[in-house]
Amino acid sequence: MQRADTVVVLDFETTGLSPNYGDRVIEIGAVRVEQGQIVDCFQQLMNPGFRINSFIEQYTGITNHMLQNAPSCAEVMAQFADFLGNDNLVAHNASFDRRFLDAELSLIKRPYAGAFVCSMLVARRVYQKAPNHKLGSLVAYKDIPTDGVFHRALADSEMTAKLWLKMLDDIALQYDISPVSFQLMQQLSRKSKDTVHRFLNDKAK
């Protein structure tokens, strides 16, 4: 089977939900997927410049002590911009990670050229019978092996990458489409649930 396009799968741990209200990134995890394999990774804690609250410490396992001597967001995000290059991006609930990526890269004046596809929007269409579309639930639903770590950036980016590859394989097998391109996944993520089957059947022709 031919394998699809190169993508960088990204996950952020942050101080909260909104960069517009002062929230910052505290950890980035990313893996590069080429030819259906994870070939490279990027992981770094970063110091947001203020103390994180106890909810975030408990949710992520990242403590203020761990961030005390971490490099700044600006330093880490500049390194990540170099890692990312012009590759396209995948994230689970990408609207969230995109807001933070845009905010952090804007602060250091480092634009990026890649497009985002949301693995959650694709999963809602491809796995309509899943109990829900949280990352952890989908990983369990598809029997994707994990090391048991959740809510850390690299572990979550690896799980998202494996889910992405599983969706590519499932679409390729079910609809005899090879390879399933990034562009097709982008189109799929915008289809209404009712038209997904027809859309993929048409692509198979």
Place this chain on the structure above:
DNA sequence: TGCCAGGCCCTCTTTAGGGCCTT
């Protein structure tokens, strides 16, 4: 210090409301 968002998608819809998902 503590507060907070926003895009997608369904339905008891479209002149709206609320759940899902991310931290």
